Amino acid sequence: MDLIDLSKIPEADDRFIRFLDDVCQSFEFDHASYATFNPISGAVQGFANYRADWVSHYMQKGLHRIDPTIHFGRKAIAPVDWLRLEKSPHFNTVFANAPDFGVSDRGLTVPVRGPYGDIGLFSVTRDCSDQEWQALKKNVIGNLQTAAVHMHDNVMSSNLSMSALRLPALSAREREILQWVAVGKSQQDIGDILSISHRTVEVHLRSARTKLGALSTAQAIGRAVGLGVVKPS
Amino acid sequence: MIIVLDALNRDRFGDLEQEMFRLRARVFQDRLGWDVTVRDGLEMDAFDALDPAHVISLDESGHVVGCMRLLQTTGPHMLADVFAEILGGEPPLRSPHIWEATRFCVDTERLSGTGRARNSISYVTSEVMVGAFEYGRDAGVTDAVAVIDPVMNRVMNRSGNAPYDYIGKTVDMGKVNALAALLDCSDERIDRIRAFAGIEGDVFLSEDEALDLISTHAAPPPEKSALEIYCDEQIAAATNAKERVAALKLKAALTDKIRSHSQVGA
Structure with a gap:
């Protein structure tokens, strides 16, 4: 080595x-x-x-x-x-x-x-x-x-x-939640909208942040918009 | 009592790891009928070769009575691969704060099916979970995604440890199904499980404590014969190099006699 x-x-x-x-x-x-x-x-x-x-x-x-x-x-x-x-x-x-x-x-x-x-x-x-x-x-x-x-x-x-191998593979759930965050909904609201717990929303957001290489949710939204995965609000 | 085995301490616990793989063979192949590979009575797969962490519960005689396997979701893990069907083709979660828990099982033959005593299925199930959650929490992990069967799911629901959600769908694995549950590694959950099962104090054994406990059921070392004790005393009593060499030579010359005596003794 x-x-x-x-x-x-x-x-x-x-x-x-x-x-x-x-x-x-x-x-x-x-x-x-x-x-x-x-x-x-x-x-x-x-x-x-x-x-x-x-x-x-x-x-x-x-x-x-x-x-x-x-x-x-x-x-x-x-x-x-x-x-x-x-x-x-x-x-x-x-x-x-x-x-x-x-x-x-x-x-x-x-x-x-x-x-x-x-x-x-x-x-x-x-x-x-x-x-x-x-x-x-x-x-x-x-x-x-x-x-x-x-x-x-x-x-x-x-x-x-x-x-080349590392294009972020977001799940449908992660994209959906990022989209709701992009239009300004809170985690609690998103949980209610999707009928899942707010902790599940948080887990999907953590995962989306990691996949997008973002340190914050705001950064993740920015990158998801840049990739055309999420529509800007 | 819990010992966590990983690549750093595995060499000290070879027998224990084998006993765990035997337990997994009995549970996942014989009892649950999952499509797993068993060789020489040991259930092992490709993920065991990736140096996972194994949370192992030992009973009072040092036998494996429960276990769970932990992997990071940032790297290769089962939901990304063999359990992909659960996610219905969706990419898996990936976060340094989420670990995957698989191969969670307890020894229903060795443990009592009723009550909440130390040797009960209920207690050991809770103890493995407390061990895994505390180990994860201290590593900065906030949540676990656990691949479990419906029976385990029911046990968890009844023991202050209900999953807060599920991801994907339940799939057919053989005799029984598998599903992916979400569990927070929070103090609140740990406290709830501890209160339900009556688990108090530190659940973790140090490596030396675990080895001591295991040795209680291992064969005791053969007792020394009087002749060997005499030889060792001579070696210990040597005051200079010459005496020491002479004493060592004496013991070497008497090796056969020492062996035959100790075998009789054992």
Whole structure:
């Protein structure tokens, strides 16, 4: 496996790094990173806002080959607190020197699975007490899931061959609900109109947002209108 | 008591995973007559190869009495594929906040069909659900879409755990049907199920606790013979490398005698 730094590819702008910075700023993390695997070569590709000296240390030593946050993270369903990995043989090898580079070994990896067997790993770190860490995790875990899938889907669709496969497949129900939102109905109203619970409306909206790569419902409506799936009000 | 098995801890729980696959064979093939593949008494499919999380309920002797399989809806999962008929050709839900629950079952042979005691179908059904919802909630998941059979649906309706909606339609799976239910991973639902079933405190076992519990029904290790105890004492009492090597050599030379004694002992 070879490590490819996507941000060094000339065509790429800095939007992914800015997104990572934004996540750190918004959710009070020190650092964030994203890694995925080339489906053909298996090469690890990624972005991170770690200090440059840590990135070059990591790459020079080829730590991605043994990094348990990558090799266990990619097989998990739920986010993996790095506490769970401390006993794995290579955790210390990777993180023993991390504090010298301003990198905490207190972290969390959110695994994302895509529809074509593609996998993305979104990791965040923070140097803080146990108590702060547990409270922070509880507060932001839902948002981290959103950020992780957003990053992954955007990285995947920045790859031309993958983006062709990724036209959003909205169900009839999702289109119908987006249309009602577009004309200004509340979730409660839509539930009443369609004779389903407002929680079901919310579930379809969550799904539609993810499929459209949108972080908010307003963004989702905008994209659905752009795709001609929903008529503007 | 619940242990969640995933790709990170599966190596420590090989026997437990096999016992779960045997339970699934008995339930989904023998009892429900679903069209599943059973090899060597184990019911496994392509989704088990995708490193799902398994929520497993253990009884007081460490046997598997209930289980459920969890997958993310952002990636490959059953409603997107083999249960596509339920959705009538519509694309499935996809969200990092929605997980799919499949292969939900309890051991009706080992458990009591009446009452709400710890060893009852009702208790274990609730315990698996509480385990799955708490595990999902802590992962930032808000809702689950669960593929279940009508009997399970009825049990859930009666145990403070009624689905808030269904998606798609009920389809014929063999002897019985399958349907997709929506369940919120909310504290309100968890509290309701806990209150109904009388589940108090932490339902999760640590990995070490689970291994201890399982070992209670595994074969006990053979007792050491007096000869082996003597050899080990000599090794422990060695004060320098030379003595230690001599003691180890003695034990190696007596291996056959130690073995035959311990077999008699066991």
